[in-house]
Amino acid sequence: MSTTAELDLVPPSSALAPGSESLRTEVRAFLAGERAAGRLVPRCDVWLSGWDEDFSRELGRRGWLGMTLPGAYGGHDRTALDRYVVTEELLAAGAPVAAHWIADRQIGPSLLRFGTEYQKCRYLPGIAAGECYFGIGMSEPDSGSDLASVRTKATRADGGWRLTGTKVWTSGAHHAHAFFALARSAPAEDRNRHVGLSQFIVELDSPGVTVRPIHLLTGAHHFNEVLLEDVFVPDELVLGEVGAGWHQVTSELAYERSGPERFLSTFPLLAALVGELAGRADDLGTAGLRDLGALVSRVWTLRRLSLGIAASLSSGAAADVPAALVKDLGTRYENEVIDAARLLVDIPPDPGAAPGFARLLADAVLHAPGFTLRGGTNEILRGVVARGLGLR
Ligand SMILES: Cc1cc2nc3c(=O)[nH]c(=O)nc-3n(C[C@H](O)[C@H](O)[C@H](O)COP(=O)(O)OP(=O)(O)OC[C@H]3O[C@@H](n4cnc5c(N)ncnc54)[C@H](O)[C@@H]3O)c2cc1C
Structure with a gap:
């Protein structure tokens, strides 16, 4: 290395x-x-x-x-x-x-x-x-981590393209006006599946688009399955270059992965935790204080990393590798805030409670399974980092 x-x-x-x-x-x-x-x-x-x-x-x-x-x-x-x-x-x-x-x-x-x-x-x-x-139209039922395997097909038509396929986990598609759909517009090459992919701006009220809800265990509805059945996308809504979809999508992922939302999803819970523990240093003991102090100091470290990437992205530099690093560290941190909240305060999560610690803890627990998955799983992100280090 x-x-x-x-x-x-x-x-x-x-x-x-x-x-x-x-x-x-x-x-x-x-x-x-x-x-x-x-x-x-x-x-x-x-x-x-x-x-x-x-x-x-x-x-x-x-x-x-x-x-x-x-x-x-x-x-x-x-x-x-x-x-x-x-x-x-x-x-x-x-x-x-x-x-x-x-x-x-x-x-x-x-x-x-x-x-x-x-x-x-x-x-x-x-x-x-x-x-x-x-919305973001990347993932498909059989293509998440292995995004280059998307099967949504774009076929040339008079004045545009026709898209057919299924997108899944599409956050907010039931409210959104449009999404960027990643689709295969030409066959992959034997040794390079990244060629032949393109991005299309699909307006979600177009004929042939069906948005079906996927409910969380709680019954809440945030993401969807989006069916594209012979959806016409005019030439003027092709994003960037036909065939350059892979390059474009990876640059989009750097914006998607590096921001403060990758370590602050549970920050309101951390703030409520500190509020619950205020003035109770004796009850907490040395180990509890140490854990809480470590959580607070780590949020500063993550923020410094993420700020560096924000500056780097605005100067036009590639940031996909450091963005992957921040997302891996940050989403694991979000879960550790939940663990600390459960261990240090004896208040059970309650989604029906009045605003405050119990409800924030319930929000966090119920949403936690998605933190390390959305935007690319941690295993995949570590692969990106390993490649950036020259290890792969
Ligand atoms: C809350 C939430 C919101 C989302 N919103 C959107 C959205 O708006 N738009 C969108 O396009 N997608 C969205 N997604 C989808 C998300 O990007 C995918 O879930 C993610 O990329 C993983 O893909 P998958 O679910 O198909 O899992 P898979 O790719 O099937 O992975 C399953 C498991 O295998 C592991 N794995 C897979 N390949 C490897 C490998 N090569 N090495 C080691 N381990 C591996 C993974 O880490 C994971 O643990 C969302 C997901 C969630 C949870």
């Missing part, structure tokens, strides 16, 4: 500009007002389950969505680190951000990088306004 590979694996952490702190104060004041008005009740895992279009539109009005997009497309020409401040405050507060999350996080930047002028004008202003929502 070369020292250079090790040193290059994680970009240096990036300091926030002084202006970012006044932005943080502004966001915190807004969130405090929402809490006081009863419009914000903190929950865990809000970026998957907290769908609230009014809240998203309000963030859009305040200029806190599409922050890094150019003003010409309704964005705000801010830095990735300014966006980071807003997103981490929203997640830490447990605010309902699911409606716009995917569009703001990865669809906007991908459209900016690979989209045509027509596509940018069609979608980016709505994304920045918190009014246009997207």
